[in-house]
Amino acid sequence: MSDYELFCKIFNDGINAAQDQVQSRTIRERIEGAVVDLYEYRKFADDKLKNKLLTGHAIDLCLCKDNELCIIDFDIDHAGKLNEEEKEKIRQNIINNMLPQNVGLVQTARGGIHAYCNRNGYKLPSNKNEKVVTYGDNLEIDIFAQMYTHKDGKLVENRVVLPDSKVRIMDKGVQKKEILHYKELNDWSNATHLASLFDILGKWNLDLTAKDKDFNIINEDCTLDAMPKDIADACIEGLKGLSIHNDTNTLEREISLLPLFMGLNGLQHLxxxxxxxxxxxxxxxxxxxxxxxxHWGERKGRYSNKANAWILTKIIKLHNKDYYESTLKPLIIKTYEAKKQEKIETVVKSIEKNEIDLIDPFTLKDVSSKALNGKYQNKLELVAQDLLKIIRIVPCQNGWCYII
Incomplete structure (x- = not known):
């Protein structure tokens, strides 16, 4: 072993030992000294309310001693359209499909989920990364972390409400009477060796550091798309002539057995x-x-419970770029454009058709005006309903004809 290799080994061993020291601590230990009190059922600390009724606590991530603790906020049903049974189904889909087991889980006051994990050096754009993923009205995902502690010379706050807190939601400056609770969904405070944000986002086929965003494989009910056979075939075809290593630090540098086997295991549905x-x-x-x-056979058995077929597309994107751009990417785009079009057609078919009233003053100008004034709120159904008042859709030889 050369002096350089020896130095790298000692350096990496030191980094790994430091990371393990952090990982082995419980969440409760990691947030010690970073907890602030909440009063009068508020979600945010207010110095004016001190010495009044203590109703909860919040963690200020910028006060944590280590900067690796990270919280993924799943805001379920922010539009308030779902009943409790529907929200519970989405919660279970998130836990079962989108998250690994080794995360701390807290149910929020509105029925969402806070998932505690490790950032592991993931370079997020800011402390509060809002709406990194949105799925219609059913789900919005934010990520909170400690990327910096000061801004313009001042300490920044980045607070998240803790379990066993009670809050009353503010609506137009008025506090509602209903008391809502934050509660643990697992042994949250004693969780150690938390999952990596890299792995969680990788499972969603999401890279917040990439300039070109990848396609979305998560459905609105928080289930993951199964990889279609034609895309799976193309992935296998694209995994040729590549160097595969037993272990490596990052997929960006080299292909190792863990991500490769995770991808191949994800083809079980075929x-x-x-x-x-x-x-x-x-x-x-x-x-x-x-x-x-x-180690091929031994690692295949060890990693048999890890599965995500879509990681194969990332392997090819990183290590067989020409094939990805010429073959795999166009196929994926074609598949998901067809899926998007199918969804639009389903929505249109579900809309009640309106009879055209020739004396109705409603015009395309009215539709445009309502859209510009934000009255549709990006709801495809409402736009289509109004358009159908002035547009007649009839079947034609080459598909649909639209008659104004």
């Missing part, structure tokens, strides 16, 4: 035989390092 054939094909068509070849 059948056991398809998955096993994919394993054999990838093993045969690529250049495995000595250690990767030695």
């Amino acid at each position: 059948g056991q035989q398809y998955k096993e054939t994919a394993y054999s094909t990838v093993q045969m068509n690529n250049n495995l390092s000595v250690k990767a070849s030695q």
Whole structure:
């Protein structure tokens, strides 16, 4: 081992030891000294309310001793349209489909979820990253972290309400009477070795550091899209002539067995035989390092419970760029454009058709005016309903004809 290699090993060992020291601490230990009191059922600390009724606590991430703790905020049903049963279904889909087991879980006052994880050096744009993902009216996702502690020479606040807190929602400056609760969904405070934000966002096919945003594989009910067979076939075809290593720090640098096997395991929905054939094909068509070849069978068993087919697209995007741009990306775009069009057609077909009234003063100018004034609130259904008052849709030889 050269002096440089020895130095790198010692340096990496030191970094890993420091990270493990943080990871082994419970959330309760990690937020010690960063908890602020909340009074009078408020979600935000107010010095004027001190010495009044203590109703909860909040964590200020910028006061935490380590800057790795990160909170993903799933805001469910922000439009207030769903009943409790529907919200519970989405909560369970988030927990079962979008999150790993090793996260701290808290149910928010409005029925959303706070998921505590580790940032692990992920470079988020800011402390409060709002609406990084939105799914119609059902879900908005924010991410809170400690990216900086001061701005313009002043300490910044980045507070999140803790479980066992009671709040009353403010509506147009008036506090509602109903008391809502934040509560633990698992043994939140004692959770250690939290999941990595890299892994969680990777499962969603989301990279907040990328200039070009990838396609969305999460549905509005918070289930993940199963990879279609034609895209799976294209992925297997794109995994050729690549170097595969036993282990590595980041997927951006090298392909290792963990993400590769996670992707291949995600093809189980296409059948056991398809998955096993994919394993054999990838093993045969690529250049495995000595250690990767030695540990192939053992790691395949160890990682058998990790599955996300879409990570294969990321592997190809990073390590077989020409194939990704020429073959895989166009196929994915075509597939998801067709899915989007199908959704639009479903919405249009579900809308009640209006009879045209020739003396109705409603015109296209009115539609445009309402849209510009924000009265539609980006609701496709409402726009379509108004358009159908002045547009007749009839079947034609080449599809639909629109008659004004």
